[in-house]
Amino acid sequence: MDPDTFRSDIGVDIYWRRRMAALVGVLVVVAVVAWACSSTSGPDDVRERNTSAAGQETPDPLLAVLPTVTVIPSTSASPTPTPAATKTTARPRRPGEPCASPQLVLSMEGQGTVYPPGIRPRFVLTLVNVGKVMCTADVGPRAMEMRITSGDDRVWSSSDCVSGEAVNIRELDRGIPYVKELVWDRRRSGDDCTADRAAALPGTYVAVVHAPGLRSRKAVFHLR
Known part of the structure; x- marks a missing residue:
């Protein structure tokens, strides 16, 4: 080819x-x-x-400027509720029990306001049971003491140099007062019961009675 x-x-x-x-x-x-x-x-x-774009949320501009707050759960134990205070009902007092001071009313009145020379001041003391039942109280000179003062000077007290029984328990029925009269010999008293008691000088004096939880009103009088 x-x-x-x-x-x-x-x-x-x-x-x-x-x-x-x-x-x-x-x-x-x-x-x-x-x-x-x-x-x-x-x-x-x-x-x-x-x-993918739809799955991603667009951040909110307002939320972007807010501070991030982290919440930490509290570990402290919740306070234990205290049980409601139960009311205690006072036991009814029985007749013959010692009187409580709220059951008693103590008062004292002087028999005069001016005492000339040689006249002794006299006072009447009363103790009344205002409770519901009979009770007992010591009305001796130390438990129910009358004290006479002149300014800051303690002049005389019924509890000084007490002779005989110092305790005198009495039954006080409701509403029936115990009444006692005290006479002041116008002489001073003190702890030394062997010393000669000097005569109180003329002037203004105040008498008041004290008992456990109780005190009478003052009685003002004058010695001439």
Whole structure:
């Protein structure tokens, strides 16, 4: 065969057309494959990006400037409720028991306000049981003491130099007063019972009676 057979113009043209047709076919196949891949993965990627973007909340600008507060639970024990205070009912007093000071009323009255020379002042003491039942009380000179003063000067006391029984327990019925009269000899008294007792000077004096938890009103009188 003549080697110049394929070098004719007609042969070369056919040859290059065939080669071009094959190249175009290859390009078409590649383009179709590329389009198929882009159409398959493109929307899913877009949807995935949209989904990811939708899953992330847009921060609120107002919340961004607020301080962060951390709440720490308290570990202190809750206070134990205290039981309600129970009312205690006072036991009824029995007859013959010692009198309580709220059951008693103590009073004292002077028999005069001015005592001339040689006249001794006289006083009447009363103790009344205002309780519901009979009770007992010590009405001795030390338990129920009358004291005479002149300013800051303690002049005389019924509890000084007591002779005989110092304790005198009496039963006090409700509403029936115990009455006792005291006479002052116008002389001073003190702890020394052997010393000579000096006479009180003329002037103004105050008498008052004391008992445990009780005190009478003052009685003012004058010695001439």
